[in-house]
Amino acid sequence: MTISLQHNDVNFVAYVAYNFLQVSDIILLRFNNTLQEYGNETILTYNHDKRAWTESGGMETQEPALFRQVAYKLRNVFAERSKMAHRKNA
Numbered sequence: 001m002t003i004s005l006q007h008n009d010v011n012f013v014a015y016v017a018y019n020f021l022q023v024s025d026i027i028l029l030r031f032n033n034t035l036q037e038y039g040n041e042t043i044l045t046y047n048h049d050k051r052a053w054t055e056s057g058g059m060e061t062q063e064p065a066l067f068r069q070v071a072y073k074l075r076n077v078f079a080e081r082s083k084m085a086h087r088k089n090a
Helices: 063-075 074-090
Strands: 001-007 011-016 026-031 041-047 054-055
Touching: 001 063, 026 054, 054 063
Parallel strands: none
Antiparallel strands: 001 011, 011 026, 026 041, 041 054
């Protein structure tokens, strides 16, 4: 799966590595170009305490607009993971 992103007026493609057959706590994004402080790839992990996805380099706080794009593009994956977490805690 690929997603298109825009950051500082530059278009990027991120290749999404995720096990779509089994709900996972990890998503790897590999960018087609170097994305400043994030390099060519970054890891998203599901935080069970916060019940939210976070990025290994702090993208959600340092580049919130970029993280919102990623979250929007991966909203179905995020939603499925969140549903599974709620089922486990119920």
